[in-house]
Amino acid sequence: MASGDSGTVKAADNFNAEEDAEVLRKAMKGLGTDEKAIINVLANRSCAQRQEIKLKFKSMYGRDLVKDLKSELGDNLEEVTLAMMEPCELFDAKSLRKAMKGAGTDEAVLIEVLCTRTNAEIHALRKAYKEEFSRDLENDIESETSGHFKRLLVSLLQGQREESGVDEALAAKEAQELYDAGENRWGTDESMFNKILVTRSYAQLQCTFDLYVKIAKRDVYSAIQKEMSDDLRDGMQAVVRCVHSRPMYFAEKLYKSMKGAGTDDNTLIRIVVSRSEKDLEEVKAKFLEMYHKTLGKMIEGDCSGDYKRMLLAIVGQ
The missing domain is CATH 1.10.220.10 (Annexin)
Known part of the structure; x- marks a missing residue:
């Protein structure tokens, strides 16, 4: 997990994995569990530090910290704690797998993860998915979704969004293209929306959206609401929101x-x-x-x- 400047969880200063491992072992040994001690350690360490504690715990006690936490905690406390023990990209990969496993697919999770991650995060979670499940994420998405929604997710999965500056002439051209692909015609050309929303940088899209309002007298978000339906609408609106x-x-x-x-x-x-x-x-x-x-x-x-x-x-x- 790259530690961003505006995260609430920061790496602890004077971090000592051995001391933390001891505190956690003591919190779970014998009768009863000291949840407060567990919360105090894990919520105040970065994800990278938690990985070190996991390793240290195993080398000190020959025990798997995650298994111990699982057997000592229950319900939602267990869920949130186990989530914290995963490297970020693996947690994303597991969230996606869980959304697609079994009967039915939780499209909202696919949208939330794939429409909001950066190129680097997409590449990392694809790799983690492959390593953890010996499956190809793109294949799984293709078999679980269909139509234009499937195309949107597959496009996002390439992690090829431009990261360059703003080209105003291009923004003007594409604002018009979006208008012509949607509100200015009978039926909707979803692929034009797909191409522009997935490949352009956020700064470029912001410029395009601003110019779109001048042409259409409504914003792109509302246009998508009117032109698309169901998961495709939700996915495209998530991109616009981001x-x-x-x-x-x-x-x-x-x-x-x-x-x-x-x-x-x-x-x-x-x-x-x-x-x-x-x-x-x-x-x-x-x-x-x-x-x-x-x-x-x-x-x-x-x-x-x-x-x-x-x-x-x-x-x-």
Whole structure:
């Protein structure tokens, strides 16, 4: 996990893997489990440091730390803790596999992961998927999805988004092409949207979207709402949201995971853990701006016990 400048979880100073391994072993030995000690260590170490603790634990005790955690913890506390013990790209790979395994596919997870990751993150998670499952991610996506939605995901999986500056003439040309591919014709040319949304840099797309509003008198997000349906619409809108502000996209997903009756714990855990070292501070700021309450407050009202403590420790107050 690259430690981003706006993550809530940072590498601990004066880190000592051996001491941490001892604390964790003691927290799980004998009767009862000291969850507070486990939370205190794991929520305050970077993902790279947790990998070192895992290794040290095995060499000190001949035991698998992840297996021990699994047998000592339960329910959502177990889920969030195990998620934290995975290298970032492996956690992404496992999230995708879980979304496609068994009957039915959880398209929302495919969209959330593939529409929001950088080129480097896509390449890393593809590699991790191959190593962990001895399967090809692209083949799995192709067999689990269909039509234009499948094409969108396969395009994203190439991790070939440009990372260059802004070409205003190209933005003007492509804003017109998007308008002509959608609102300005009968039927929709989805492939034109696909080509532009997946290959252009975020800065380039932002310029294109600004010019689109001048031509169409509505934004691209609304145009996609009108022109597309189901998963394709959701996927393309996710890309547009991320161009505008990736933290805003995640703030919205977090809010939806907790509002109303019941909590979508899988989504809550996935986003909190996967953004913790990247941009969770920015996500928190957007959350407060959009919903007039802090992410911490919402978690507090929605979760309980040690699970709540762990999430709050990661999110930071």
